[in-house]
Amino acid sequence: MTSDRLTIIEIAKQAGVSRSTVSRVINDDPNVHAATRQRVRSVMQKLNFQPNAAARGLAAGKTRILGLVIPMGVAALFSDPYFPQLIQGISAACNQHDYSTMLWLAEPEYERRTIQQIVSAGMVDGVIIASALTDDAVIEAVRTHKVPFVLIGRHPVYVDITYVDVDNRVSARDAVLHLIRLGYKRVATISGPLNMIGGLDRLAGYKDALKARGIVADPNLIAEGDFSEASGYSTMQQLLPQEPDAIFVASDTMALGAMRALREAGKRIPDDVAIVGYDDMPFAARSDPPLTTVRQPIHRAGFVGAETLMELISEQDAAPRRVILPTELVIRDSCGARVMREKKMRA
Amino acid sequence: MTSDRLTIIEIAKQAGVSRSTVSRVINDDPNVHAATRQRVRSVMQKLNFQPNAAARGLAAGKTRILGLVIPMGVAALFSDPYFPQLIQGISAACNQHDYSTMLWLAEPEYERRTIQQIVSAGMVDGVIIASALTDDAVIEAVRTHKVPFVLIGRHPVYVDITYVDVDNRVSARDAVLHLIRLGYKRVATISGPLNMIGGLDRLAGYKDALKARGIVADPNLIAEGDFSEASGYSTMQQLLPQEPDAIFVASDTMALGAMRALREAGKRIPDDVAIVGYDDMPFAARSDPPLTTVRQPIHRAGFVGAETLMELISEQDAAPRRVILPTELVIRDSCGARVMREKKMRA
DNA sequence: CTGAAAGCGCTTACAG
DNA sequence: CTGAAAGCGCTTACAG
Numbered sequence: 231m232t233s234d235r236l237t238i239i240e241i242a243k244q245a246g247v248s249r250s251t252v253s254r255v256i257n258d259d260p261n262v263h264a265a266t267r268q269r270v271r272s273v274m275q276k277l278n279f280q281p282n283a284a285a286r287g288l289a290a291g292k293t294r295i296l297g298l299v300i301p302m303g304v305a306a307l308f309s310d311p312y313f314p315q316l317i318q319g320i321s322a323a324c325n326q327h328d329y330s331t332m333l334w335l336a337e338p339e340y341e342r343r344t345i346q347q348i349v350s351a352g353m354v355d356g357v358i359i360a361s362a363l364t365d366d367a368v369i370e371a372v373r374t375h376k377v378p379f380v381l382i383g384r385h386p387v388y389v390d391i392t393y394v395d396v397d398n399r400v401s402a403r404d405a406v407l408h409l410i411r412l413g414y415k416r417v418a419t420i421s422g423p424l425n426m427i428g429g430l431d432r433l434a435g436y437k438d439a440l441k442a443r444g445i446v447a448d449p450n451l452i453a454e455g456d457f458s459e460a461s462g463y464s465t466m467q468q469l470l471p472q473e474p475d476a477i478f479v480a481s482d483t484m485a486l487g488a489m490r491a492l493r494e495a496g497k498r499i500p501d502d503v504a505i506v507g508y509d510d511m512p513f514a515a516r517s518d519p520p521l522t523t524v525r526q527p528i529h530r531a532g533f534v535g536a537e538t539l540m541e542l543i544s545e546q547d548a549a550p551r552r553v554i555l556p557t558e559l560v561i562r563d564s565c566g567a568r569v570m571r572e573k574k575m576r577a
Numbered sequence: 578m579t580s581d582r583l584t585i586i587e588i589a590k591q592a593g594v595s596r597s598t599v600s601r602v603i604n605d606d607p608n609v610h611a612a613t614r615q616r617v618r619s620v621m622q623k624l625n626f627q628p629n630a631a632a633r634g635l636a637a638g639k640t641r642i643l644g645l646v647i648p649m650g651v652a653a654l655f656s657d658p659y660f661p662q663l664i665q666g667i668s669a670a671c672n673q674h675d676y677s678t679m680l681w682l683a684e685p686e687y688e689r690r691t692i693q694q695i696v697s698a699g700m701v702d703g704v705i706i707a708s709a710l711t712d713d714a715v716i717e718a719v720r721t722h723k724v725p726f727v728l729i730g731r732h733p734v735y736v737d738i739t740y741v742d743v744d745n746r747v748s749a750r751d752a753v754l755h756l757i758r759l760g761y762k763r764v765a766t767i768s769g770p771l772n773m774i775g776g777l778d779r780l781a782g783y784k785d786a787l788k789a790r791g792i793v794a795d796p797n798l799i800a801e802g803d804f805s806e807a808s809g810y811s812t813m814q815q816l817l818p819q820e821p822d823a824i825f826v827a828s829d830t831m832a833l834g835a836m837r838a839l840r841e842a843g844k845r846i847p848d849d850v851a852i853v854g855y856d857d858m859p860f861a862a863r864s865d866p867p868l869t870t871v872r873q874p875i876h877r878a879g880f881v882g883a884e885t886l887m888e889l890i891s892e893q894d895a896a897p898r899r900v901i902l903p904t905e906l907v908i909r910d911s912c913g914a915r916v917m918r919e920k921k922m923r924a
Numbered sequence: 925c926t927g928a929a930a931g932c933g934c935t936t937a938c939a940g
Numbered sequence: 941c942t943g944a945a946a947g948c949g950c951t952t953a954c955a956g
Contacts, residue, residue: 236697237949248927253951263925280697284634285949288932293631295679309661309859318655318682325687330694332642333680335665340672347677350583350627352933459863490863512656516806516837584933595943600935610941632933635948699949 236279245273256281287352294329296320296539297354299344301336301362307457308335310483311511312528316360316382319532327540341367349375355543358382358535363425378542380535383427384552392542394535394553396526398428401557402435403442405506405524406478408559410443412567414476414504418451420465420488422480429454432480432508448472455484462487470495476504476565482511482523489517489564500566510560520562527555583626592620603628634699643671643886644679644701646691648709654804655682657830658858659875663707663729666879674887688714696722703886705729705879710772725889727882730774731899739889741882741900743873745775748904749782750789752853752871753825755906757790759914761823761851765798767812767835769827776801779827779855795819802831809834817842823851823912829858829870836864836911847913857907867909874902 238256242249247266254262255270262270273279287293298320302308317333324331332354336344347353349371356378359368364386372379373388381393409417419436422429433452440447450472455461462484469477470491479485485507489499497503499519507514510525534553542548561567585603589596594613601609602617609617620626634640645667649655664680671678679701683691694700696718703725706715711733719726720735728740756764766783769776780799787794797819802808809831816824817838826832832854836846844850846866854861857872881900889895908914 235949239949249950250927250929250952251925254926257951261925266925278693278697280693282635282949283694283698283700284631284640285932286951287631288629288635288934289949289951291932291951298680305665306859308665309658311656311658314656314660317680318652321680321682322684325682325684325690328690330700331680333645333664333668333678335668335672337669337672343672343675346625346627347630350625351630353630353677459859463863487863490865493865512653512806516810516834518837518840582933586933596934597936597943597945598941601942604935608941613941629933632948633935635950636933636935638935638948 236277238281241270241273241277241279244277245270291352292543293353293355295332295354296324296329296536297332297334297348297357299334299336299348299357299359299368301341301359301366301368303338303363304456304458305337307361310457310481311513312509313360315528316532319529319534320358320536321532322529323533323536323540327537329536329540336368344368345371348372349377356380356539358532358539361426364427364430365425378539380539380542380551382531382535384431386427386430390550392538392550392552394531394538394555396531396555396557398431399435399438401524401526401559402432402478402480402508403438404435405508405559406436406439407442408522408561408567409476409478409504409506409565410439410445412476412504412565412570416448416451416472416474416476418453418469418472418474418477420453420455420462420469420477420479420484422454422484423456424454429457429480436478455480457481457484459483459487459490463491466491467495470497474503476500476506478506478508480508482507482509482514482521485521485523485564486513486517489521499564500569504566505564507564514560515562517564519564522562522565522567523560525558525560527557531555583624585628588617588620588624588626591624592617638699639890640700640702641675642677642679642701643667643883644681644695644704646681646683646695646704646706646715648683648688648706648713648715650685650710651803651805652684654708657804657828658860659856660707662875663879666876666881667705667883668879669876670880670883670887674884676883676887683715691715692718695719696724702890703727705882705886708773711774711777712772725886727886727889727898729878729882731778733774733777737897739885739897739899741878741885741902743878743902743904745778746782746785748871748873748906749779749825749827749855750785751782752855752906753783753786754789755869755908755914756823756825756851756853756912757786757792759823759851759912759917763795763798763819763821763823765800765816765819765821765824767800767802767809767816767824767826767831769801769831770803771801773804776804776827783825802827804828804831806830806834806837810838813838814842817844821850823847823853825853825855827855829854829856829861829868832868832870832911833860833864836868846911847916851913852911854911861907862909864911866911869909869912869914870907872905872907874904878902
């Protein structure tokens with residue numbers, strides 16, 4: 231019998247070196263003779279050796295684990311395809327850089343526990359916080375405890391924080407300008423929740439567009455949703471009596487709900503009410519009619535967010551980074567642009 | 578200055594006990610005087626102490642981390658609401674039992690790495706494997722390395738494996754019998770991928786139903802999908818020339834695609850073609866028409882899967898467990914049952 | 925470029 | 941019910 235559990239000691243023995251040297255090759259320390267490195271590597275490979283994560287974590291104070299924290303104010307929202315795409319991006323970056331991902335869905339009743347795990351149990355080297363409320367307790371905690379972290383979505387107050395985001399405000403403005411340019415006169419909006427920065431910024435973009443065209447915003451044409459399909463549905467119903475001829479909806483999922491409400495009310499899209507969404511979820515291209523929407527690179531945001539966090543972890547005292555990813559207005563049928571062009575060509 | 582990092586030593590000092598005792602109260606060892614336990618607890622609370630996870634992992638050989646492995650043959654599928662629901666269930670169980678969740682999306686090119694992390698890096702105490710192919714390499718690995726694991730979905734070959742599942746076969750059979758009972762004569766099916774056990778079992782259930790009614794299965798009415806919306810769409814198109822009057826689709830997401838194909842072909846649902854899905858995803862109740870479907874408790878499967886894994890971890894040599902969760906046929910409009918009943922009542 | 929040794933922060937027989 | 945001490949499997953100054 232060789233032994234119980236395969237450790238660095240066995241590798242050292244078989245490679246004819248000390249444990250220090252084995253450790254150095256594991257950690258890619260350049261101070262190892264090429265031939266030695268080679269020898270150690272091949273022994274590790276042969277024995278299928280993987281250094282113990284807990285031991286490394288304890289000795290080095292680094293776990294090579296990234297935490298992903300998603301505050302779960304509304305559990306149902308987590309089913310939005312937004313999160314799978316984000317998670318895939320993060321996971322892809324982790325795979326590529328030999329990190330792993332720890333997932334915490336921070337349910338309110340366990341938030342305290344989650345925070346403790348993050349800041350004082352040393353389980354992770356840093357965290358990515360997605361979809362947080364503007365006054366989230368997790369953000370406060372990692373800030374004061376100096377845990378490296380990156381936000382998906384900017385923070386409304388702290389400007390010295392690293393985040394990756396899109397320009398919600400400008401992209402929303404452009405989407406609304408697109409509607410105005412098509413000739414719609416009563417452009418409404420269903421905003422996201424206004425205790426989330428994305429909701430806030432997209433609403434600001436909506437107002438920017440009106441102001442740019444000298445239109446006075448009508449508060450009756452503005453309603454707040456919560457990013458869920460159900461809220462898109464009920465909010466649209468509530469907006470209908472105001473007779474909007476177009477609407478900018480702050481997420482595709484809510485847009486789906488809004489379309490359902492319009493259909494039930496016997497309104498044709500885009501003829502009676504035109505609609506533009508936000509996200510470009512997979513289903514947007516397949517809805518009836520296909521949804522005009524603002525595409526944002528969610529997978530990419532996850533990937534870049536994870537890589538940025540890794541940089542923050544390796545460079546102590548790194549300066550905060552702000553990464554803004556590009557968006558794109560994807561024009562399909564729900565905004566009426568195609569219909570109009572066809573009419574024009576026929577005329 | 579008190580110190581650098583808060584450890585068990587500081588707690589011991591302030592509580593006037595040894596490190597051993599502090600460790601005992603952390604681990605809920607009953608052999609501690611109630612008063613002592615009380616004192617230690619209050620010191621920990623006061624200092625906001627959280628034992629270091631790596632140190633515990635190294636010393637005890639337990640990490641209190643569960644791995645969730647999702648083989649990612651088709652990355653796009655991960656956006657299916659199935660996974661968020663499953664993850665939420667697992668996460669809820671972990672929160673409740675003071676475990677954490679490690680997430681590995683096993684992309685093919687990193688599968689080897691994932692396996693190594695699981696079996697020899699000691700990062701997790703056990704793993705949950707969801708949505709695996711029937712011959713998945715990860716399953717092989719955890720089996721031979723004796724890592725505690727539970728499958729979401731039974732295994733076609735190994736019967737000594739712990740899993741949680743629904744009775745896919747019987748529930749599919751009942752769904753198809755429902756259609757036959759409504760009088761449909763040419764009942765088709767879009768199956769799931771046949772290299773996944775769920776796909777296999779639901780197809781078997783479809784055939785069971787036909788056989789039970791003495792109907793010979795027509796191979797032209799059977800087509801294989803891959804659980805994606807797109808495959809539901811294209812497969813439905815391919816089935817259309819066979820003129821089915823009803824169809825059982827092995828997932829709601831595919832059913833959505835099938836409905837899109839029917840709509841484009843000018844077919845009315847359920848009048849021209851009735852349809853029954855599987856899963857009861859949130860969108861099923863809101864589709865047009867609302868989808869009749871087999872509800873399965875996905876969140877619950879995640880929760881129970883995680884709890885079962887915890888049991889496996891604490892009882893060494895535990896016997897394999899098989900947990901079958903109940904399903905329910907949810908009758909809405911797409912199967913035509915309501916329409917028919919109304920007609921009958923009018924007559 | 926390499927090795928001997930201390931140390932990371934816990935847990936757990938062992939002894940009492 | 942409690943404490944002293946060995947040990948978990950690595951990393952990392954330090955010395956050479």
